[in-house]
Amino acid sequence: MSAEATSAPAAAARARSRLALSTTAPLVMLALFALLPLLAIATGQTHWLSLINRIVILGIAALSLDLILGVGGLVSFGHAAFIGLGAYTAGVMVDAGRGDLLLVVPAALLVSAVFAALTGAVSLRTKGVAFIMITLAFGQMAFFFSQALYAYGGDDGLTLPERSTVAGFPILANKVTFFYVSLGFLVAAYLLVRAVAGSRFGRALQGARDNPVRVGSFGFDVFRIRLGAYVISGMLAGLSGVLLANQAEFVSPAYMAWQRSGELIFMIIIGGLGSLWGAVLGAAAFLLLEEALSGFSEHWKLGFGVLIVLFVLFTRGGLADLARRLTGGRA
Amino acid sequence: MSEPLIRIEGLRKSFGALVVTDDVSLDVAPGELHALIGPNGAGKTTLIHQIAGTLQPNAGRILIGGVDLSGASPAARARAGLARTFQITSIIPTLDVLGNVALAAQARSPRALRLFGRAATDEALNAQARAAIAAVGLSARAGAPAGMLSHGEKRVLEIAMALAMEPKAILLDEPMAGVGREESARIVELLLGLKGRYAMLLVEHDMEAVFSLADRISVLVYGSVIATGTPDAIRVDPAVRAAYLGDEAA
Numbered sequence: 001m002s003a004e005a006t007s008a009p010a011a012a013a014r015a016r017s018r019l020a021l022s023t024t025a026p027l028v029m030l031a032l033f034a035l036l037p038l039l040a041i042a043t044g045q046t047h048w049l050s051l052i053n054r055i056v057i058l059g060i061a062a063l064s065l066d067l068i069l070g071v072g073g074l075v076s077f078g079h080a081a082f083i084g085l086g087a088y089t090a091g092v093m094v095d096a097g098r099g100d101l102l103l104v105v106p107a108a109l110l111v112s113a114v115f116a117a118l119t120g121a122v123s124l125r126t127k128g129v130a131f132i133m134i135t136l137a138f139g140q141m142a143f144f145f146s147q148a149l150y151a152y153g154g155d156d157g158l159t160l161p162e163r164s165t166v167a168g169f170p171i172l173a174n175k176v177t178f179f180y181v182s183l184g185f186l187v188a189a190y191l192l193v194r195a196v197a198g199s200r201f202g203r204a205l206q207g208a209r210d211n212p213v214r215v216g217s218f219g220f221d222v223f224r225i226r227l228g229a230y231v232i233s234g235m236l237a238g239l240s241g242v243l244l245a246n247q248a249e250f251v252s253p254a255y256m257a258w259q260r261s262g263e264l265i266f267m268i269i270i271g272g273l274g275s276l277w278g279a280v281l282g283a284a285a286f287l288l289l290e291e292a293l294s295g296f297s298e299h300w301k302l303g304f305g306v307l308i309v310l311f312v313l314f315t316r317g318g319l320a321d322l323a324r325r326l327t328g329g330r331a
Numbered sequence: 332m333s334e335p336l337i338r339i340e341g342l343r344k345s346f347g348a349l350v351v352t353d354d355v356s357l358d359v360a361p362g363e364l365h366a367l368i369g370p371n372g373a374g375k376t377t378l379i380h381q382i383a384g385t386l387q388p389n390a391g392r393i394l395i396g397g398v399d400l401s402g403a404s405p406a407a408r409a410r411a412g413l414a415r416t417f418q419i420t421s422i423i424p425t426l427d428v429l430g431n432v433a434l435a436a437q438a439r440s441p442r443a444l445r446l447f448g449r450a451a452t453d454e455a456l457n458a459q460a461r462a463a464i465a466a467v468g469l470s471a472r473a474g475a476p477a478g479m480l481s482h483g484e485k486r487v488l489e490i491a492m493a494l495a496m497e498p499k500a501i502l503l504d505e506p507m508a509g510v511g512r513e514e515s516a517r518i519v520e521l522l523l524g525l526k527g528r529y530a531m532l533l534v535e536h537d538m539e540a541v542f543s544l545a546d547r548i549s550v551l552v553y554g555s556v557i558a559t560g561t562p563d564a565i566r567v568d569p570a571v572r573a574a575y576l577g578d579e580a581a
């Protein structure tokens with residue numbers, strides 16, 4: 001057994017650099033996110049602020065999807081429904097004059113958790129393509145339900161009279177403040193998902209992704225583990241919906257169209273499945289590309305498709321893996 | 332004799348017209364190593380699956396530790412003290428060896444699904460896992476991703492995972508399948524060392540190993556048990572010799 005003797009230091013070095021990257025990459029991203037708005041203001045390009053803010057907000061949604069899809073292996077095709085539920089909760093509550101963030105956030109988390117628990121209890125009984133189709137179907141049900149909310153604009157959606165207050169103070173009306181509040185939520189969500197993924201629960205979830213029969217044979221209830229992850233994930237996506245509604249000061253059924261769910265999957269594939277910070281990077285790459293290409297031509301989605309195919313072909317582990325290789329993390 | 336740890340009564344299972352388990356009754360006493368032998372396709376693995384709960388029988392009862400768990404899930408049976416290894420190696424390739432075994436230990440620890448605290452550095456679980464890894468002689472590979480192990484190493488990793496569950500009974504489906512002579516001898520040594528501490532049901536084709544390890548042997552042919560007895564009794568059983576052993580064990 002001399003093979004280990006030579007490969008052990010290499011493995012240790014690899015582990016070290018992986019550790020280093022999984023710490024430094026999120027910190028570099030955080031620094032960039034924190035500085036970009038200041039740069040935008042300094043250069044007078046304040047319209048960039050709303051794009052960066054959307055990246056941060058959808059980064060939370062992508063991160064939440066990465067927990068169940070990347071870590072848990074559950075290809076949910078209805079994740080945008082949770083964004084929509086959070087957004088409508090915010091919209092309806094602001095419309096009713098009860099739009100304080102301290103009320104809206106718990107309400108949206110609750111609504112998302114209930115929807116996740118109910119739909120997860122059904123969809124998680126299936127696997128593979130059936131699971132994809134059922135999550136898609138539940139997502140579409142939420143979409144059609146929101147279209148039927150005539151009191152709140154039906155198909156046209158609902159314009160928010162104002163943004164949520166925070167403990168009564170209208171601080172979110174300021175774009176820069178709103179951005180930093182969003183960033184605070186992203187950091188909290190990242191730390192939470194990272195802790196969960198690395199916990200006993202997360203290890204069992206990951207084990208069940210690779211080999212559910214084996215994990216069941218240890219005595220774990222795989223269904224319960226997956227349902228737990230599905231609920232946590234849904235709640236975080238609901239939170240991103242609250243922020244999205246406030247950022248746009250508008251909600252509409254389009255938030256939960258199935259294309260939005262597909263885009264979230266793109267984001268985490270671009271970023272690198274299961275790497276968590278890669279999901280945020282993927283959200284950034286997706287929205288920046290969308291912005292750049294839509295400036296070129298109205299047929300930008302075609303070019304986008306081509307880019308994504310090339311991307312998946314040439315970087316199998318996504319941006320996270322590309323970064324790992326560029327920093328010498330993998331042979 | 333004390334209450335058997337595993338008891339099977341009148342088990343039946345068929346796949347369409349093919350009867351794979353034909354009125355099988357069998358028990359394994361505490362500390363007993365009970366071997367199950369039979370030709371390819373006799374229904375040994377199918378029987379193991381039914382005891383473990385990954386396949387449902389058409390009729391019959393399965394009791395573990397005296398409790399009827401016939402309809403229970405595999406997880407419930409594991410929690411009742413039943414561990415198993417798979418004929419076709421079944422591990423978690425993206426976790427390292429320590430992680431695989433620690434996850435097995437985690438299942439029966441209090442707060443098995445805690446949401447906070449890093450699992451990888453959970454010393455309580457890691458200590459338990461390291462002991463099981465040392466018991467099968469895999470300590471040098473504890474940090475290797477399980478997917479990178481050799482076939483023989485994966486076979487003993489399976490046993491380490493079963494041990495880390497601190498079970499009362501272990502089902503072993505061909506633990507030496509496909510491994511070389513030297514490794515095979517090591518696994519026999521290992522099982523000898525475990526003998527007496529667990530109730531074990533061992534499926535194995537290596538007759539030398541079976542006859543040196545088993546307290547009792549049951550012979551399964553076309554889904555039915557044609558004989559159960561001590562190795563000496565089985566060796567001379569005319570029905571067994573006719574159906575299966577031939578002259579090879581004489």
Ligand SMILES: Nc1ncnc2c1ncn2[C@@H]1O[C@H](COP(=O)(O)OP(=O)(O)OP(=O)(O)O)[C@@H](O)[C@H]1O
Pocket residue numbers: 346349351369370371372373374375376377378418
């Ligand atoms: N899911 C299934 N559907 C249909 N037939 C099956 C199924 N599983 C097993 N069989 C058949 O049942 C019979 C018993 O299979 P089993 O795997 O239990 O045999 P075994 O005794 O373990 O054989 P081996 O020694 O080769 O491992 C075989 O004829 C097999 O083809």
Ligand SMILES: [Mg+2]
Pocket residue numbers: 375376377418
């Ligand atoms: Mg078999």
